[in-house]
Amino acid sequence: xLAYYFQLGLRSLxxxxxxxxxxxxxxxxxxxxxxITWSVFRAVSGNPIPDRSAQLFTPQVDNWGPQNxxxxxxxxxxxxxxxxxxxxxHQARRQTLLYAVQLAVxxxxxxxxxxxANGYAVDGDFFPxxxxxxxxxxxxxxxxxxxxxxxxxxxxxxNQRLFGGxxxxxxxxxxxxxxxxxxxxxxxxxxxxxxxDLFSTNGFDxxxxxxxxxxxxxDLQLRTAGRNSCRGKLSFTTWDGWLQSNCVWITAWVxxxxxxxxxxxxxxxxxxxxxxxxxxxFDWAPNVRLRxxxxxxxxxxxxxxxxxxxxxxxxxxxVICLVNTVGLLLAKFLRRAGEIGVRRALGATRxxxxxxxxxxxxxxxxxxxxxxxxxTSVGMASVGILFEPQIARLAHLNxxxxxxxxxxxxxxxxxxxxxxxxxAARVQPAWQLKSN
Amino acid sequence: xxxxxxxxxxxxxxxxxVLIALQIALTLAIVCNAVFIIGQRVSRVNRPTGLDENNxxxxxxxxxxxxxGDQPGDxxxxxxxxxxxxxxxRAMPDVESVAPINSLPLLNxxxxxxxxxxxxxxxxxxxxxxxxxxxxxxxxxxLGLKLVAGRAFTPADVQHRGFRDTxxxxxxxxxxxxxxxxxxxxxxxxxxxxxxxxSSPSTIIGEVDRLQxxxxxxxxxxxxxxxxxxxxxxxxxxxxxxxxxxxGRLDAVMHAVPQVLYGVNRMRVLDDDSVKPFAQIRxxxxxxxxxxxxxxxxxxxxxxxxxxxxxxGLTSFWVGQRHRQIGVRRALGARKxxxxxxxxxxxxxxxxxxxLIGLGLAIGLNMLLMKHFEMDRLPVLYVLAGxxxxxxxxxxxxxxxxxxxxxxxxxxxxxxx
Numbered sequence: 133x134l135a136y137y138f139q140l141g142l143r144s145l146x147x148x149x150x151x152x153x154x155x156x157x158x159x160x161x162x163x164x165x166x167x168i169t170w171s172v173f174r175a176v177s178g179n180p181i182p183d184r185s186a187q188l189f190t191p192q193v194d195n196w197g198p199q200n201x202x203x204x205x206x207x208x209x210x211x212x213x214x215x216x217x218x219x220x221x222h223q224a225r226r227q228t229l230l231y232a233v234q235l236a237v238x239x240x241x242x243x244x245x246x247x248x249a250n251g252y253a254v255d256g257d258f259f260p261x262x263x264x265x266x267x268x269x270x271x272x273x274x275x276x277x278x279x280x281x282x283x284x285x286x287x288x289x290x291n292q293r294l295f296g297g298x299x300x301x302x303x304x305x306x307x308x309x310x311x312x313x314x315x316x317x318x319x320x321x322x323x324x325x326x327x328x329d330l331f332s333t334n335g336f337d338x339x340x341x342x343x344x345x346x347x348x349x350x351d352l353q354l355r356t357a358g359r360n361s362c363r364g365k366l367s368f369t370t371w372d373g374w375l376q377s378n379c380v381w382i383t384a385w386v387x388x389x390x391x392x393x394x395x396x397x398x399x400x401x402x403x404x405x406x407x408x409x410x411x412x413x414f415d416w417a418p419n420v421r422l423r424x425x426x427x428x429x430x431x432x433x434x435x436x437x438x439x440x441x442x443x444x445x446x447x448x449x450x451v452i453c454l455v456n457t458v459g460l461l462l463a464k465f466l467r468r469a470g471e472i473g474v475r476r477a478l479g480a481t482r483x484x485x486x487x488x489x490x491x492x493x494x495x496x497x498x499x500x501x502x503x504x505x506x507x508t509s510v511g512m513a514s515v516g517i518l519f520e521p522q523i524a525r526l527a528h529l530n531x532x533x534x535x536x537x538x539x540x541x542x543x544x545x546x547x548x549x550x551x552x553x554x555x556a557a558r559v560q561p562a563w564q565l566k567s568n
Numbered sequence: 569x570x571x572x573x574x575x576x577x578x579x580x581x582x583x584x585x586v587l588i589a590l591q592i593a594l595t596l597a598i599v600c601n602a603v604f605i606i607g608q609r610v611s612r613v614n615r616p617t618g619l620d621e622n623n624x625x626x627x628x629x630x631x632x633x634x635x636x637g638d639q640p641g642d643x644x645x646x647x648x649x650x651x652x653x654x655x656x657x658r659a660m661p662d663v664e665s666v667a668p669i670n671s672l673p674l675l676n677x678x679x680x681x682x683x684x685x686x687x688x689x690x691x692x693x694x695x696x697x698x699x700x701x702x703x704x705x706x707x708x709x710x711l712g713l714k715l716v717a718g719r720a721f722t723p724a725d726v727q728h729r730g731f732r733d734t735x736x737x738x739x740x741x742x743x744x745x746x747x748x749x750x751x752x753x754x755x756x757x758x759x760x761x762x763x764x765x766x767s768s769p770s771t772i773i774g775e776v777d778r779l780q781x782x783x784x785x786x787x788x789x790x791x792x793x794x795x796x797x798x799x800x801x802x803x804x805x806x807x808x809x810x811x812x813x814x815x816g817r818l819d820a821v822m823h824a825v826p827q828v829l830y831g832v833n834r835m836r837v838l839d840d841d842s843v844k845p846f847a848q849i850r851x852x853x854x855x856x857x858x859x860x861x862x863x864x865x866x867x868x869x870x871x872x873x874x875x876x877x878x879x880x881g882l883t884s885f886w887v888g889q890r891h892r893q894i895g896v897r898r899a900l901g902a903r904k905x906x907x908x909x910x911x912x913x914x915x916x917x918x919x920x921x922x923x924l925i926g927l928g929l930a931i932g933l934n935m936l937l938m939k940h941f942e943m944d945r946l947p948v949l950y951v952l953a954g955x956x957x958x959x960x961x962x963x964x965x966x967x968x969x970x971x972x973x974x975x976x977x978x979x980x981x982x983x984x985x
Contacts, residue, residue: 154877161870236632236837245830246632248837309633353636355731355805365688365765366681366734370638374732437941438856441605445598445867452594452871456878459587463885518859520852551583 134491141492145499148464152496155460159500162453163541164507165446171533172515173443175526176336177435180323184263185425189386189394191218191401194419195378195408200363206419207361208432209331209380213413214404219255223400224386224393228255229346231382232332232358235307237341239293249290249307250357251342252329253349259285259316261387262328267291269301269316272345276315280347284312290341291317310352312344324526327425330432331383332358336522356381398422438518454548461496461552465489472556473564482557489553490546497545501538508537574914584882585918592922592958595875597929600954601937602864604946609857617673617850618743618778620712623664623813624846626672627657627825630806632835643730646803649833650728656832657809660824662817667710668801669703669810672846673780674853680781681764683742683750683796689765696749697791698742698763699781702802703810710812711779716744718757718774721799725773731804736766741774745793763796784853786942818845872961879965883911887973894973895980904974911970912963919962923955930954 145152179185193214194206201207210218215229233253236246258264259271264285272283284305291300300314325335353371362379388394398420405418423431472485509529516524578585631649635642650668657666671677679700682689689695705721707713718741725739740761747756760769779795781788813821825843829836851858887894894907934946 151881154881158874158877161874165867234630236630238632246835246837248630248839355636367766369730369733369735371732436856438860441860441937441941442863445602445864448594448598449867449871452591452598453874455587455591455594456874459584459591459878460881462583462587463882467885467888518856518863520855555583 134487137488137491138495140488141495144464144468144492145495148467151460151464152499155457155464155496156499156503158453158456158460159497159541159545160503160507162450163501163504163537163544164511166443166450166540167504167508167533167537168511168515168527169439169443169446171512171527171529172519172523173435173439176325176439176523178324179426180325180327181262181425184261184387185327187387187389188261188425189388189397189422190428191384191386191397192421192423193218193401193405194416195380195414196363197414197416201419204419206421207363207380209359209361210382210384211378211380212375212382214408215382215384217404218384218401221400221404223397224388226257226261226387227385228258228261229382229384230254230258230328231346231349231356232329233344233349233354234357235342235354237290237294237305237307249341250338251340251344253346253354254343255346257387258343258385261385262323264321265319267317267319268299269314272315277345277347280351281345282310282312282348283315283345285316285318285343286314287318287339287341288320289339307342307344325429325434327429327434328385329358329383330428330434331381332356334436335429335432335434336520336526338522394422436519436523439523442518450544454544457496457545457548458551461493461549462555465552465556466559468556469559470564472559473561476559476561485559486553486557489556490549493545493549493553494542497542498538500545501541504541505534505537508533571913571917574910574917578914578917581886584886588879588882588918589922589925591875591878592919592962593926593929595871596923596926596951596954596958597933598871599868599957600926600930600946600950601933602868603954604934604950605943606861606864607950608944609861613854613857613861615780616778617780618713618776619673619846620812621846621850623815623818624711625811625813625818625822626669626675626844626846626849627809627811627829628806628842628844629653629808629829629836629838631833632837634805636805638730638732643728643733643803646730646805647728647801650801650803650807652832653807653809653829656828657811657825660821660828662814662821662824664812664814665706665709666812667703667706667810669701669707669711669808670802671699671701671782671808672711672810672849673782674784674849675782676784676853678782680783680791683746683761683763683794684765685750685761687762687765687767687769689762696746696794698746698794698796699783699788699791700796700798701779702798702800704799704801707797707810710810712812713779714777715741716775716777717755718772720774721797725799726801727799728801728803731802734764734766736763736768737770737798737800738768739773739799740770741776741797742772743779743793743795744775744777746796747772747775749794872957875958876961876965879915879962880969883915883966883969884972887911887969890973891976892980892983894976895978895983898976898978899981907974907976908970911966911973915962915966915970916959919959923958926958927951927955 192206193210194201195211195214196207219227219229230252233251235249237249238244238246256272256274256277267288271285276283291297294305300317303314304311305314322339326333326337360379360381362377364378368374368377386397388397401420401422402418405420408414409418512527512529515527635645654666654668657663670679681698681700683698684695704726705723708715708720750756750761751759756772756775760771763770778793781792781795811821822843826838829838930951937943
């Protein structure tokens with residue numbers, strides 16, 4: 133019976149082609165707009181490290197004071213003095229500092245022109261903390277950090293460019309004139325958003341090329357390739373002066389496995405800031421934060437406002453399309469009041485009429501979904517007009533999105549049909565028969 | 569025409585009336601806000617930077633194996649590398665002028681600080697936030713800046729220093745906006761200011777008409793036009809050069825620049841992104857603004873189309889349903905024009921109610937956007953214009969079905985009773 137109703141539904145679509153086309157287009161456009169904006173929103177608001185996000189925390193210490201900070205919030209990064217002090221105390225199971233560096237690499241040796249390679253100066257704990265997948269070799273050890281060793285972990289992409297993807301562990305690479313021993317090669321790894329560096333990036337960037345020890349980068353006096361933010365009186369003239377200044381350019385991460393550790397670490401931060409106040413370095417009360425990944429993503433507004441606004445507009449748009457569909461379905465169904473009257477007189481129950489028209493609406497929804505799917509795939513290509521390429525390429529059509537598009541179209545149209553179908557089912561057979 | 573029978577008739581079609589009114593209301597709410605967003609974005613994108621943007625390009629490059637230290641010897645070495653690049657670029661036949669510069673408007677990479685009238689004043693207490701452009705005497709010609717008071721830099725003003733050296737310059741040129749902020753009563757020329765809470769004064773020797781800061785985010789809104797030009801070459805492992813090509817020769821210069829620079833020194837990073845015309849910088853800075861305006865425009869158009877189609881659909885249905893009643897009215901003496909007016913009037917009534925609801929929704933939506941997205945208050949004019957548009961849309965949409973209704977012949981009344 134259901135299949136028969138479905139056939140009837142498809143047939144009735146052809147009866148008023150104009151009205152049907154209008155409904156199908158409205159649903160299709162509404163679904164497509166919602167799906168395109170949703171796919172971008174999902175990509176930018178996703179959790180980049182789901183199984184660890186509640187155990188990774190980034191500490192912040194206010195070294196600028198109420199005069200210069202962001203409305204009472206500590207700066208987004210740490211200065212050198214605070215960062216080194218926090219690491220030195222080693223109050224967390226795992227911990228790392230990091231900052232962005234840019235070096236040059238010559239894939240073809242001295243003959244080729246140098247290319248830029250973007251990397252991070254990190255501590256050895258970075259790899260197990262952030263679950264960086266390694267293809268060859270391993271991360272460097274704490275001893276390497278201590279020894280300020282000239283070692284490097286390459287990304288799969290840079291390893292491909294330099295060594296054709298072969299196991300390069302133990303080989304030497306030259307970055308900006310200095311030699312490094314390769315100890316590991318990652319698999320492709322580029323978490324989106326890049327939660328661990330929201331200080332220097334907006335969360336969406338090309339994959340990193342390499343990782344080197346933080347201590348080694350300091351020895352080479354590698355300036356940060358990311359942000360550097362200073363406040364108040366600036367009086368430094370050299371690298372060492374810069375390190376001792378209030379300029380923030382380092383991000384720290386700690387792994388804290390349970391709530392007790394978190395509150396212990398928070399107390400440690402408070403007492404550290406209090407000690408700095410006591411020592412006269414800060415002349416303000418301790419002002420520290422300890423945010424986990426989700427809180428950090430939220431605080432840094434990783435989801436671009438364009439994404440939220442366009443999703444809201446698309447949903448509003450979809451609601452209007454549905455209101456429109458309710459009206460048109462009402463017109464379409466009630467036009468056939470005579471036909472319904474005959475069927476009711478011949479013994480069809482209200483339930484059956486109701487079911488038939490709901491299924492007919494489902495057929496409209498399915499047609500709208502197919503149109504929506506076509507529009508979605510076209511629209512995906514033009515996401516680039518609104519978002520920068522690094523974000524735009526995150527939006528792509530996959531199986532789950534296709535299924536969601538069709539499901540949304542059918543379900544939404546059937547919901548919209550509740551009232552029109554109910555009206556159709558209430559048609560009085562006697563009335564219809566009399567008036568004809 | 570009396571409204572009473574019309575309202576009585578509408579009460580028999582509650583669902584349809586509610587649907588059309590609702591659709592009009594939602595459309596009005598979204599279209600008003602969307603058009604407002606478009607207007608704001610367009611005016612943001614259209615504001616001039618103060619540069620002469622045609623024939624201007626930016627070269628960003630870094631040296632491989634350049635000294636990274638802060639010792640005077642290292643800084644001098646870096647400076648001579650930079651000078652060699654400048655000389656080579658200036659010698660190019662199609663090049664008008666070249667200036668070293670740390671950033672350009674809309675580039676979103678900036679060095680910001682504060683300017684104060686007294687020494688040792690920290691940022692928040694300082695008189696004004698400002699961005700710094702570190703450049704040399706060719707900046708005016710290269711960027712096309714308009715000097716409104718004082719003099720431009722001369723080669724004698726130009727110094728050089730290490731990238732991490734924060735000592736302040738003896739002379740600076742500021743934008744008119746910054747000068748007015750620092751010295752509201754009277755000229756800023758010849759006055760001294762203190763940069764970044766420093767203790768050595770900088771003398772203002774000139775004022776430029778307009779120069780935007782590099783940042784385009786909302787955090788720069790408080791100092792968008794506050795720029796300070798410093799006659800200093802910054803010496804670091806990387807350098808940026810603003811290049812003005814002779815009229816119409818921009819493409820030729822862009823193609824030739826990499827070879828010229830590699831000719832000076834091959835050990836440098838110079839990739840696809842290194843040589844950019846200013847038009848591209850502008851496009852990248854305002855991508856999301858332009859995209860948002862286009863998106864909103866498309867949404868508005870489709871929305872108006874869908875709403876109009878919905879009105880046509882439902883009114884046609886009503887006309888079909890009331891076929892016989894129309895015939896009866898015609899037989900009783902109503903003219904065609906009366907029938908036409910009836911449907912037009914009916915639509916005016918429904919869309920009027922819808923527009924009233926939409927007015928509330930539009931303001932509500934705007935308040936929501938203000939709360940979450942740093943939007944401004946929606947001017948009433950936009951809403952009034954929106955109301956006129958949706959009412960006109962309703963009238964336009966209802967015309968065809970109403971015409972069809974007015975063409976129903978009186979004889980229908982006598983058929984098949």
